[in-house]
Amino acid sequence: MPMLTLYTYFRSSAAFRVRIALALKGLPHDSAFIHLVRDGGQHRSAAYQAINPQQLVPALRTEDGSVLTQSLAIMEYLDEAYPDxxxxxxxxxxxxxxxxxxxxxxxxxxxxLNNLRVLHYLTQHLGVSEAQKTAWYHHWVREGLGAIETMLTQEGATGRFCHGDTPTLADCCLVPQVFNARRFACPLEDYPTIGRIVQACEALPAFAQAAPAQQPDAAA
Amino acid sequence: MPMLTLYTYFRSSAAFRVRIALALKGLPHDSAFIHLVRDGGQHRSAAYQAINPQQLVPALRTEDGSVLTQSLAIMEYLDEAYPDxxxxxxxxxxxxxxxxxxxxxxxxxxxxLNNLRVLHYLTQHLGVSEAQKTAWYHHWVREGLGAIETMLTQEGATGRFCHGDTPTLADCCLVPQVFNARRFACPLEDYPTIGRIVQACEALPAFAQAAPAQQPDAAA
Known part of the structure; x- marks a missing residue:
């Protein structure tokens, strides 16, 4: 039986989400590495466009050869197709x-608002400075994580993880976002509940294995 | 039995999606109007923050009094909670x-990338001109609709609507996006399949009723 194949880039937050989901579900898979910087961006190649016209990672080739796109849709598919x-x-x-x-x-x-192509547009087409780019990045993290912190703190359904005591889709998205925010040196001390949950996630092998630094394409 | 209540703003694309979904499913509901411009933005009020800490519309109060946020999550909920x-x-x-x-x-x-708060940031904090703002808007529409056009044209599952011959979540998102793109005078002639599908949608009462101009808060 052909395996699942994940089209991935180590630093992509969206690919990181799906790597966590695959690991949490214990689903073996192949990886195809699409470097978003090298060769002018391998996601822009004709070969990859034929796989995903959106020119984004991740994409997932299913066992029957279909190609799925969009990380949230892929994770929902994995949950539906592998209910055991x-x-x-x-x-x-x-x-x-x-x-x-x-x-x-x-x-x-x-x-x-904060992924590579958007930051690139800001500097290349709008001529914003590095300081303005950083302020933009921090602004949207603050808006988003501030709201999520309030939800997680106020809502009784929050547990050891975002929802109860087992990791869900919400944790699969939160951890890569926080990882990314740290990389851009965003202050995170105003989000103690997020911090506690991310720490609980990162202690799990599934999250640790999926981290950017652990990917084969990180070293290359 | 208390009804569903939708927190909505006539011009919000995300609220428009949920209005279509409610209409397609034939679910009666009350509306609470949250004006995104008036009073400095009613979504920023303490009263609305207590309902949705994200300060975004839409939100949905369910029949049991829970408040749901994020348009895609709300539409999935409606599909799961009202399977008949x-x-x-x-x-x-x-x-x-x-x-x-x-x-x-x-x-x-x-x-x-193209909603009100982002366009506001571009002009207020980054000092971009009207022409640059329009170019930004058109750029992300072109990137997104171009990819969607390719998917819809190439994939055999496309029918009268985005997926087969009955409207789905995909159509609920596509129609408001195209509506919005027209408002910003984006050229759309490169997307004939999208155009055909949107036309088929707009011929349905559910889509027509959900349109911004038909909302009570549009007149006020």
Missing amino acids: APALLPADALGRARVRALAQAVACEVHP | APALLPADALGRARVRALAQAVACEVHP
């Missing part, structure tokens, strides 16, 4: 809605 | 992944 592996979403509709909202508070509000 | 009403996602895991990816290609890649 640990679930990434709770069973109840309200809980699922809460986990998805927390995941989307990262994936629709913070990450899209 | 028309489904917004197909039944098979691959089809669901495709619909979610198309929805997220709008909701995670285009809309986050």
Whole structure:
């Protein structure tokens, strides 16, 4: 049986999410490394465009050869297609809605504003300074993580992880975002609940294995 | 039984998505109008922050009084909580992944870069000109809709709508994005498949009723 193949780049937050999900579910997979900087960005090559017209990582080739895109959609697919592996979403509709909202508070509000192509546009096309770029990055992290911190602190469903005591889709999104924020030297001391949850996640092998520094393409 | 209550703003693309979903599913609901411009932005009020710490619309108060946030999470909830009403996602895991990816290609890649708060940051904090702001808006629409056009044109699952012959979550996201792009005078002639699908959607009462101009808060 052909395996799952993940098209990934070590530093991509969105690919990092799916690597965590695959590890939490214990699903073996191949990796295809798409370097977002080298060769003018391998995601812009005709070969990769034929795989994902969005020219973004991650993408996932399924066991039947279909190609899926968008990290949240891929993680939901893994949860639906491999129901015997640990679930990434709770069973109840309200809980699922809460986990998805927390995941989307990262994936629709913070990450899209701070990824490589956007920062590139700011400096290349709008001529913003390094200081302005950093201020932009910090601003959207503050807006997003501030709201998430409030939700996690106020809502009774928060547990050892974002939702209860097992990791979910929300944790798969939160940890890469915090990793990224640290890389850009964002102050994070105003988010103690996020900090506590990320620490609990990072103590798990699935999160540790999925980290950028552990990927084969990080060394190359 | 208390009804569903949608916190909405007529011009919000994300609220527009949920209005379409509620209409497609035929779910009666109350509306609470949160004006994003008036009073310095009613979404920034303490009263609304207590409802949604993210200070974004839409939010949905469920029949049991829970508050849900993030438009994609809300639409998935409606589909799960009201399974007897028309489904917004197909039944098979691959089809669901495709619909979610198309929805997220709008909701995670285009809309986050072009909403009000981001355009405001560009002009207020980075001092970009009107022409640069328009170029920014058009750039991300072109990147996003270009990729979606390719997916819709190449993939056999595309039908009268984004996925087959009944509207899904993908159409709920695509129509507001195209509406918004027209408002900003984006050229759309390079996206004939998107144009055809949006036209098919707009011919349906659910989409027509959900349109910004039809909302009570549009007139006020």
